[in-house]
Amino acid sequence: MISRTLGSYFGWYFARWIVGMFVGILLLVFLIDCLELLRSSGDRDDLSIGMLVLASGLRVPVLMEQVVPFAVLLGSIGAFIMLSHSSQLVVARASGLSVWQFALPGFLFAFIAGVLTTTAYNPLATTARSMSDDILKGAKASVVSALFSSGPTITWTRQQMEGGNAVLHLTGIADRGATILNPTFWVFNDNGLLDHRVEAASAHLEDNAWRLSSVTLIDHSGAPQKLDTYSIPTRLTAKHVSNGLESPNAISFWNLPAAIEQARSSSLPAYRFLLQYQVLLARPLLLAAMVLIAATVSLGQQRSGGTGRMILGGVGAGFVLYVTMEIARELGSEGLVSPILAAWTPPIVALLLGSTVLLFREDG
Numbered sequence: 001m002i003s004r005t006l007g008s009y010f011g012w013y014f015a016r017w018i019v020g021m022f023v024g025i026l027l028l029v030f031l032i033d034c035l036e037l038l039r040s041s042g043d044r045d046d047l048s049i050g051m052l053v054l055a056s057g058l059r060v061p062v063l064m065e066q067v068v069p070f071a072v073l074l075g076s077i078g079a080f081i082m083l084s085h086s087s088q089l090v091v092a093r094a095s096g097l098s099v100w101q102f103a104l105p106g107f108l109f110a111f112i113a114g115v116l117t118t119t120a121y122n123p124l125a126t127t128a129r130s131m132s133d134d135i136l137k138g139a140k141a142s143v144v145s146a147l148f149s150s151g152p153t154i155t156w157t158r159q160q161m162e163g164g165n166a167v168l169h170l171t172g173i174a175d176r177g178a179t180i181l182n183p184t185f186w187v188f189n190d191n192g193l194l195d196h197r198v199e200a201a202s203a204h205l206e207d208n209a210w211r212l213s214s215v216t217l218i219d220h221s222g223a224p225q226k227l228d229t230y231s232i233p234t235r236l237t238a239k240h241v242s243n244g245l246e247s248p249n250a251i252s253f254w255n256l257p258a259a260i261e262q263a264r265s266s267s268l269p270a271y272r273f274l275l276q277y278q279v280l281l282a283r284p285l286l287l288a289a290m291v292l293i294a295a296t297v298s299l300g301q302q303r304s305g306g307t308g309r310m311i312l313g314g315v316g317a318g319f320v321l322y323v324t325m326e327i328a329r330e331l332g333s334e335g336l337v338s339p340i341l342a343a344w345t346p347p348i349v350a351l352l353l354g355s356t357v358l359l360f361r362e363d364g
Contacts, residue, residue, distance in 0.1 A: 002097060002101040002102065002104065002105075006092075006102075007104065007105045008105070010083075010102055010105040010106065011105030011106065011108065011109050013079055013082075013083065013105075014075070014076060014079045014105060014106035014109050014110075014291070015109050016079075017075040017076070017078045017079040017082070018071060018072050018075030018076065018079070018106075018109070018110070018113070019075070020075065021071045021072075021074050021075035021078065022064070022067075022068065022071040022075070025064070025067050025070075025071055026060060026064050026067075029060055029063055029064060029067065030056060030057060030060045033056045033059070033060055033063065034052070034053055034056040034057075037052050037055065037056045038052055038053075041136070047135070047136070051135055054132075054135060055132040055135040055136050056132075058128040058129065058131050058132035058135070059128065059129045059132040059133075061121070061124065061125035061128050061129070062125045062126065062128070062129045062249060062250075064125075065117070065121075065122065065125060065249075068113075068117055068283075068287065069283075069286055069287060069290055069318075069321075070290075070318050070322070072110050072113070072287045072290040072291065073290040073293060073294055073314060073317070073318050074314065074315075074318075076106055076110070076290060076291045076294030076295070076298075077294045077297065077298055077311060077314045079106065079294075080294055080295060080298035081298060081311075083102075084298070089102065099295060099358055099361075100358070103291060103292070103295050106291045106294075107288050107291045107292070108288075110284075110287040110288045110290060110291045111284045111285070111287065111288040112284075113284075113287055114283040114284030114285070114286065114287035114288065115284045117283060117287075118253055118280045118281065118283050118284065119253065119254075122252060122253045122280060123252040123253060123254055126249075126250055126251060126252045127252070129250060130250075157170075159234050159235060159236055160235055161187075161232070161233050161234060161235070164187065164188045164189045164190045164192075164195065165188055166185045166186060166187045166188065166232065167185070167186040167188075168180075168183060168184070168185055169183065169184045169186075170182060170183045170184075173241060175204075175238070177205070177237075177238035177239060177241035178204060178205045178238040178241075179202060179203070179204050179205070180202065180203050180210075180241065181201075181202055182200075182201065182202070183198075183199075183200055183202070183203045183210070183212070184197065184198070184199045184200075185197065185198040185199075185210075185232055187232070195219070195220075196217060196218060196219040196220070197217070197218045198212065198215060198216070198217050198218075198230060198232065199215070199216040199217075199218075200212035200213060200214055200215045200216070200230065201213055201214035202214075203232075205234070205236070205237070205238055205241070208233060208234060208235070209231045209232060209233050209234060210231065210232045210233075210234055211229060211230075211231055212229060212230040212231070212232065213228070213229055214228070215227040215228070215229065215230040217230065248272050248273050248275070248276035249276065251273070251276070253277070253280050256273055256276060256277040256280070257277065259273045260273045260274055260277065269335060271332060271333055271334065271335040271339050272333040272339075274339040274340075275329065275332040275333050275339035275342060275343055278339055278340050278342075278343030278344065279329075279343045281343070282343050282344050282347050285344075285347040285348070285351065286346070286347035286350065288351070289347050289350035289351040289354055290350075292350075292351060292354030292355060292358065293314070293317050293318075293321075293350060293353075293354045294314060295354065295358055296317075296353075296354050296357040296358060296361075297313040297314045297317060298314070321346060321350055324346050324349075325346045328342040328343070328345055328346055329342060
């Protein structure tokens with residue numbers, strides 16, 4: 001069994017490499033995002049360069065959530081390589097330690113880091129993104145500025161109203177659910193028959209009603225009527241719209257259960273919210289599996305050399321895992337497979353494959 005002192009040393013070694021890799025990738029992502037934001041919004045008179053840089057810095061943490069597994073993978077590979085170059089792994093093996101024992105501190109650090117990124121980093125990142133959205137939108141909401149909020153998304157929902165109900169189609173939201181973009185309402189009477197259709201450029205939630213602007217109304221006559229404004233009663237609140245229709249990546253881990261229930265109560269498919277919730281729950285296991293994968297591609301270095309081949313092998317393994325995760329996400333978000341299965345299968349498979357390879361190399 002590895003001693004506490006040696007375990008702490010290896011754990012600190014892995015922590016330095018993983019955190020260092022994360023910070024390095026973060027700075028690179030920030031630079032790219034900042035340049036892109038300055039290019040796309042640098043001509044806005046209501047935002048200074050400093051405000052654009054601040055907005056970019058606030059939304060980078062959300063972007064980095066997708067990079068965390070690969071930062072752990074590359075950081076672990078770097079740690080194994082440097083431990084091998086300095087012959088520390090040779091000494092550890094000579095003292096009777098197996099790869100399982102000197103990889104255990106890195107495994108535990110990655111698992112704890114996964115817990116922290118899910119429970120603490122994710123809520124902070126989503127809050128920072130919300131602040132970035134407020135900066136980019138300025139004092140007023142518009143279709144262009146709302147695209148910075150949650151991105152365009154084609155969404156359907158249904159709302160109850162006095163004397164019938166309405167089916168709503170929209171392409172995006174802004175102001176945390178208080179404004180919807182390009183809405184189309186199909187209004188049905190209490191007999192379930194279509195009464196009229198309303199199209200608008202945007203709609204703002206005020207006093208239990210949607211206030212539509214630039215409206216086209218089509219009734220039984222079939223002739224479109226152009227109106228400046230129009231009002232449709234609703235029981236939805238801004239919170240309901242935000243939780244039910246917003247991008248799952250923009251919702252905090254702690255708020256996802258409420259978003260799932262709200263989507264179900266509004267007759268909306270909750271697959272994407274449930275998938276995001278399960279992905280966050282599975283993150284500690286995924287990060288821990290990254291350490292095992294790093295060990296499989298780094299184990300033979302002290303015997304045969306080939307650092308470049310190991311790094312390339314680690315990048316290849318990360319790419320294959322990324323493709324697998326994206327395919328599973330697409331299937332889970334559309335309800336083609338269970339979101340729980342789609343979220344947990346990639347980390348479990350990665351963990352089993354890494355363990356199998358290490359067992360074959362060490363004990364086979």
